[in-house]
Amino acid sequence: MNDVPSDEVVRERLTAERRDTDARIAALHSDFEGIVEANALVAVDDEHDPEGSSTAFERAHVASLLAQARDHLDEVDRALERLERGDYGRCEGCGEPIPPGRLEVRPAATTCVRCAAGAPR
Numbered sequence: 001m002n003d004v005p006s007d008e009v010v011r012e013r014l015t016a017e018r019r020d021t022d023a024r025i026a027a028l029h030s031d032f033e034g035i036v037e038a039n040a041l042v043a044v045d046d047e048h049d050p051e052g053s054s055t056a057f058e059r060a061h062v063a064s065l066l067a068q069a070r071d072h073l074d075e076v077d078r079a080l081e082r083l084e085r086g087d088y089g090r091c092e093g094c095g096e097p098i099p100p101g102r103l104e105v106r107p108a109a110t111t112c113v114r115c116a117a118g119a120p121r
Contacts, residue, residue, distance in 0.1 A: 004100050007083060013107050014080050021073045028066040035059045075108035082110075091115050 005013075035058055082088040089098050093115030102109055109116075 004089070004097075005103075007088075010083055010088060010103075010107070011080070013104075014076055014083065017107050018073065018076045018080070021069055021076060025066065025069045025073065028062055028069060032059070032062045032066060035062060072108070075110075078110075079108040093118075 035055070039055055039059075079088060089100075089103060090096070091098050091112040092110045094112065096112055098109055098112045102113060
């Protein structure tokens with residue numbers, strides 16, 4: 001079935017995505033703080049400590065995941081704004097409708113598959 005979902009269904013989907021992303025941000029923030037606190041208890045010299053480089057990598061990795069989650073939260077918030085304005089589901093590239101299947105998988109998508117495939121990464 002390829003029907004376009006109602007605004008209420010879309011709002012519920014986006015709200016659930018926002019809630020999940022908020023929870024992921026909270027968990028990642030907690031992980032990051034745990035790494036920082038654990039390192040504060042030990043005199044870690046990243047350059048000379050054999051564990052230091054893996055600790056630095058772990059900290060950088062979690063920080064990167066946290067940044068990605070925050071970016072995604074911003075995307076979801078912008079999708080909710082588009083829904084309120086009545087622009088949700090229209091490709092920002094060509095103006096055509098974004099296929100419902102794409103929006104189901106990527107509720108915050110701003111482009112159709114054709115425009116996304118042509119966009120530089």
